[in-house]
Amino acid sequence: MNATEANLAREEPGEVGLVEPVDFHQSEPFEFASGASIPEFTLRYETYGRLNADKSNVILIAHALTGDHHCAGVHSFKDRKPGWWNNMIGPGKPIDTNRFFVLCANCIGGCQGSTGPTSNNPATGKPYSLTFPFVTIRDMVRSQKLLLDSLEIPFLYAVIGGSMGGMQVLQWAIEYPDYVRRILPMATTWRQNSQAIAFDEVGRQAIMQDPEWKNGDYDPAAGPNVGLAIARMMAHITYLSDKGMDRKFGRRRQAGKDSAYSFDVEFEVESYLRYQGESFTNRFDANTYLYFTRALGYFDLAETHGNLDAAVSKMSCRALVVGFTSDWLFPPEQNREIALAMLRQGKEASYLQIDIDLGHDSFLIDSPELFQLTRDFLSK
Amino acid sequence: MNATEANLAREEPGEVGLVEPVDFHQSEPFEFASGASIPEFTLRYETYGRLNADKSNVILIAHALTGDHHCAGVHSFKDRKPGWWNNMIGPGKPIDTNRFFVLCANCIGGCQGSTGPTSNNPATGKPYSLTFPFVTIRDMVRSQKLLLDSLEIPFLYAVIGGSMGGMQVLQWAIEYPDYVRRILPMATTWRQNSQAIAFDEVGRQAIMQDPEWKNGDYDPAAGPNVGLAIARMMAHITYLSDKGMDRKFGRRRQAGKDSAYSFDVEFEVESYLRYQGESFTNRFDANTYLYFTRALGYFDLAETHGNLDAAVSKMSCRALVVGFTSDWLFPPEQNREIALAMLRQGKEASYLQIDIDLGHDSFLIDSPELFQLTRDFLSK
Numbered sequence: 001m002n003a004t005e006a007n008l009a010r011e012e013p014g015e016v017g018l019v020e021p022v023d024f025h026q027s028e029p030f031e032f033a034s035g036a037s038i039p040e041f042t043l044r045y046e047t048y049g050r051l052n053a054d055k056s057n058v059i060l061i062a063h064a065l066t067g068d069h070h071c072a073g074v075h076s077f078k079d080r081k082p083g084w085w086n087n088m089i090g091p092g093k094p095i096d097t098n099r100f101f102v103l104c105a106n107c108i109g110g111c112q113g114s115t116g117p118t119s120n121n122p123a124t125g126k127p128y129s130l131t132f133p134f135v136t137i138r139d140m141v142r143s144q145k146l147l148l149d150s151l152e153i154p155f156l157y158a159v160i161g162g163s164m165g166g167m168q169v170l171q172w173a174i175e176y177p178d179y180v181r182r183i184l185p186m187a188t189t190w191r192q193n194s195q196a197i198a199f200d201e202v203g204r205q206a207i208m209q210d211p212e213w214k215n216g217d218y219d220p221a222a223g224p225n226v227g228l229a230i231a232r233m234m235a236h237i238t239y240l241s242d243k244g245m246d247r248k249f250g251r252r253r254q255a256g257k258d259s260a261y262s263f264d265v266e267f268e269v270e271s272y273l274r275y276q277g278e279s280f281t282n283r284f285d286a287n288t289y290l291y292f293t294r295a296l297g298y299f300d301l302a303e304t305h306g307n308l309d310a311a312v313s314k315m316s317c318r319a320l321v322v323g324f325t326s327d328w329l330f331p332p333e334q335n336r337e338i339a340l341a342m343l344r345q346g347k348e349a350s351y352l353q354i355d356i357d358l359g360h361d362s363f364l365i366d367s368p369e370l371f372q373l374t375r376d377f378l379s380k
Numbered sequence: 381m382n383a384t385e386a387n388l389a390r391e392e393p394g395e396v397g398l399v400e401p402v403d404f405h406q407s408e409p410f411e412f413a414s415g416a417s418i419p420e421f422t423l424r425y426e427t428y429g430r431l432n433a434d435k436s437n438v439i440l441i442a443h444a445l446t447g448d449h450h451c452a453g454v455h456s457f458k459d460r461k462p463g464w465w466n467n468m469i470g471p472g473k474p475i476d477t478n479r480f481f482v483l484c485a486n487c488i489g490g491c492q493g494s495t496g497p498t499s500n501n502p503a504t505g506k507p508y509s510l511t512f513p514f515v516t517i518r519d520m521v522r523s524q525k526l527l528l529d530s531l532e533i534p535f536l537y538a539v540i541g542g543s544m545g546g547m548q549v550l551q552w553a554i555e556y557p558d559y560v561r562r563i564l565p566m567a568t569t570w571r572q573n574s575q576a577i578a579f580d581e582v583g584r585q586a587i588m589q590d591p592e593w594k595n596g597d598y599d600p601a602a603g604p605n606v607g608l609a610i611a612r613m614m615a616h617i618t619y620l621s622d623k624g625m626d627r628k629f630g631r632r633r634q635a636g637k638d639s640a641y642s643f644d645v646e647f648e649v650e651s652y653l654r655y656q657g658e659s660f661t662n663r664f665d666a667n668t669y670l671y672f673t674r675a676l677g678y679f680d681l682a683e684t685h686g687n688l689d690a691a692v693s694k695m696s697c698r699a700l701v702v703g704f705t706s707d708w709l710f711p712p713e714q715n716r717e718i719a720l721a722m723l724r725q726g727k728e729a730s731y732l733q734i735d736i737d738l739g740h741d742s743f744l745i746d747s748p749e750l751f752q753l754t755r756d757f758l759s760k
Contacts (some may be wrong), residue, residue, distance in 0.1 A: 069627040134641040174417045194625035194649045195617060201612045201650040205642060205657070206586065209606045216484060216503045226589040233582045234614050237575060242708070245574035251680065263584060263670060267677065269574045270581040277585070290643060297647065300631065300638060328708070329621070 004031045005173040014080075016073030016090045016097060017049045020111060021082040024105070024147040032096025035134035036061055039122055043147050045069045045105035048089055050099030051151075059152050060377075061085065061096060061104035062161030062168035065292050066232075068112035072097075087366050096276065107168075108143040109135035109292060111285035118220060118285050125172065130216035135291045137164070137299045139180040141171045145179075153350065158182040158378060162363035164292065167299050174301070183315075184377060186322040186370075189334040190308055190341075191300035196329055199238055200293040203231030207286045216287050228286045229277030236276045241326035241359035246267060296309065306340045318348040320377040322370065324362035325355045382465045386483050395472045396428045396453030396477060401493060404485070404527040416513035419502055423527050425449045425485035425495025428469055429477030431531075439475060439758075440524065441465065441484035442541030442548035443723070446612075447651040448456040448492035448663055450475075451484045456697050467746050476756040480537065487548075489515035489672060498600060498665050510596035517544070517679045521551045525559075526600035537759060538562040542743035543710065544672065547679045550718065553695040554681070563695075564757060565754045566750075569714040570688055575600045576709055579618055580673040584610030589667045596667050609657030616656045621706035621739035625649060653760040688721045698728040700757040701748065704742035740748035 024043045031037040046069050051058065061071050063084070072089035074082050081298040089095045089102055106114035109132065117132040133139075148156070159180055166188020173183045189196075206283045208226030212218055237245075249269035265271045305311035323332030330355050339351035354369050356362040363370065404423045411417040426449050431438065441451050443464070452469035454462050464478075469475045469482055485533070486494035489512065497512040513519075526695020539552045539560055553563045590607030592598055617625075629649035645651045685691035702718040703712030712733050719731035734749050737741040743750065 085727075105389070130643075191631065192627045193622055194631065194647075195620070195622040197631065197647050198617050198625065198649045198653055199614075201647070201653055202610060202617070205613065205654070206610045208643065209610065211591065230582060230589065230610060232587045233585060234579075237578050237582070240575070242573055242575040242711070245578065249574045251571065251574065251683075252576065261674075263588065263674065266573075267581070269578045273578055273581055273663050274585070294641075294643070305632075 014090055014092050016086065018077070019046050019070075019073035019075065019083075020139040020252055021045040021046050021069060021075075022151055022299065023168065024040055024047070024257075026146055026150075029117065030108070030143060030146075032139045033135040033136040034134045037129075038115065038133065041108060041143065042113070042119075043105045043115075043143060045072070045103055045147065046073075046083075048072050048102040049091075049100050051101040052289065055152065055154055056157065057100050058148075058156050059100045059102045059158045059160060060148070060156050060172070061089070061095075061102060061105060062140075062144075062159060062165035064163035064165045064298065065160070066280070066289075068110065069093055069106040069114075069166070070112070072113075087345070088371070088374065090137070094371040095160065095378065098373075100378070103148075105144050105147055107140045107292070107305065109140070109288060109295070109372065111288040114144045117216070117287035117291060127220075129287060132287070132291065135295050136173060137167045137171045137295055140168050140295070143173055145167075145176060155277075158184060160184040160186075160374075161188075162186040163188055164273050165298055166330075167296070170301065172300075173319070174305075174311055177314055177316040180315075180317045182377065183317050183319045184322070184374065185319070185335070185338065187324055187327050187330055188336055189330040190241050190311070192297055193334070194332075197297050199329075200297055201233065203235055204290050205272065206230040206234070207290060213286065215229075216290075218286070219375055222321070223281075224286045227326060228289060230283075231289060233273045233277040234281040236273060238329045239350050239361040240359055241328065243326060243357040306336065309345055312338065312341045312347065313345040315342065315347055318380075319350070320373065321349065321351045322363070322373065323351065323353045324356045324360070325353055327360045327362060331361040371380065383639070392534045393508075394470055394472050396466065398462075399428065399450075399453035399455065401426050401427050402457075404495065404530055406526055406530075410488070410523060410526075412513040413516040418495065418513065420486060420506075421495035421523065422493070422499075423485045423495075423523060425483055425490065425527065426451070426453075426463075427454050428482040429480050430568055431481040435532065435534055436537065437480050438528075439470070439480045439482045440536050440539045440552070441482060442520075442524075442539060442545035442552075443484060443487065444541070444543035444545045444670075445676065446503045446660070447490075447545070448490065449486040449494075450492070452482070464744065468518070468751070468754065472653055475540065475752040475758065485524050485527055487515075487520045487672070489520070489667040489668060489675070495664060496503075496703070497596070497667035497671060499648055507600075509667060512667070512671065515553045515622050515675050517547045517675055519547050519553065519616060520675070521555055521610070524548075525556060528532075536560050538564060540564040540566075542566040542752075543568055543676075544676055544742065546710075548678070550681065553681075553697050553699070554685075554691055555720045557696040560695075560697045562757065563697050563699045564702070564754065565699070565713070565715070566716065567704055567707050567710055567717075567740055569710040570691070570718055571682060572676055572710075573714070577677050579615065579709075580677055583615055584670050586614070593666065596670075596720055600665075603661075604666045605661040608661050608664065608669060612660040612664075613653045613657040613670060616653060618709045619739055619741040621708065622737055623706060623737040625633075627737065688717065689725055692718065692721045692727065693725040695722065696759055699730070700753065701729065701731045702730065702743070702753065703733045704740070706737045707740045707742060709740040726728040754757070
């Protein structure tokens, strides 16, 4: 960016402004939980705010299934939209970049710059596709730790994330207890229930049964976009709530489409979903969708550690767990159970339930209550 | 059937036994609510029990989206499964065929013998496919009335059905108030909410985006089975409940499939859903799925009659409306609203909510409470 743009960025009050992603590259092998490994890997990440002298102000953000490292600011002043958590992160915002150095990395296995199925395998010069190792939440966390080590970050002031990001938050606190001071998992779960596993399976089948999937070896220019869009449309419903959808769309007909009796778009909600499906295929890779949904399904703190109490007993951070009343994908009870288990194990934990009718995606919206909770928790 | 089989059928206590479907054919045109018409039509139906002398013991069953006319008994003693409501209908059962003459017809637009998109258009000698008129709940009811008129049934003792069947039940009571004495709608709604419309749209898109759909003109032997199976898998989740799925499948792994790290079936629930999807394509037509889900979406008693109260004010039957606590597709509130509106309009109506954790499909399972309610309501 030029000097004028840089000044504009600084002068915009309360906004992160222009940011540029950075690549961390490790040229040594990375071994996954499955035992498989890749010879090298890259994590693309962004940072907001300034690292202080003793590097004690680092907050790590963990992204959800279809999120990425770009959670605040813009890449260009022509950008239509800022990063996905721009309402939460910035100077004077709940995750205050005047105070904290905030970092977010695209997960390993991802498709937004970090090494994943679309990356070239150095051994073959061709994309990994389905030869990419299976990814777990633990692999995501362990690869991020290597990035933080490369920056010589001594510890994390906090780890924050919702949904799949919340799973990473929990895993961070278990995997590196001495490294993590505070966790703020939201709209998450310590293991998916049967229904969530089922929805993910339908999404995967929509992709894998698309003739363009070609057993994962598709041309990126002509991938299984139909299947991916169907998976996204369905999943998107599970991120909302019936009440939220009734309020936002109800049974309203598409403007200028009064005529009934067609299979074209008639209801507004149909138009919205089709748009969600189509636009998703422009920014997301189908194989990454397969890998990440498997990572969601495999995550089970009880299975891995014997039971939930045994899992959280390894933590030594304080925790604020936030659930949303209308979240039926990772229901509030599943969030509450995490805090209760921590309390049983003598940990410092709170559970707060926020009554917003926007379903699972509630953690992404402007919520004064969530903003205040986050601010307070980080000030302690 | 031969004499021995006939005797077996009669001697099997409490079972309808062998039944044979019958075709009602009208050789005059049928006009749909859309204004379009077809030159003739057939409704395939079944009956159980005996019509009494004054024809005063007729109960009409209305089937759901993927149901059909075969709701009790078997077509052959080799049948693996009896009709879809065999637990409810039979001698001595809640809908007692010792007392009632029970009739159920495959809906117009259907694919199990009644005229629908797979039927040949007499004018062209080829299947109607997408030239079949759009079907509404009212069309289903009006075509069934023609069948009942042909049998010279003077009135209906009761109309009973769940889900899309429940919509037909409501429509019956509004369309033909003097003809209907009792209605028992279950797990239904007087209009779908935004979320239900959205799920149906994803199902339709899965079908219509399948390259084998060919704008509806597919060879029945090679239709859009992939899309239809995806639609069914997704819809099937909406017929269950999170608690029910946790109880039935939980996170259990498929037997003999301990190895993780694959995109094959790993969790039992995945195997169950894949089976549901695949087997559905053997018995159901993709175009009918499109038509019937549109019928569901179009049904809106408030839109058609001004408001719900105005709609139910036309009824002159008594009603028992049954909702199920765990039904999140057509939630109990939406059922309750029907009974409340009837009461406001001075009608004889009750609402009963049954606490079964099997979701929308609860109306199909063995429930002593539902059985007793049905029996009592029909004895009055």
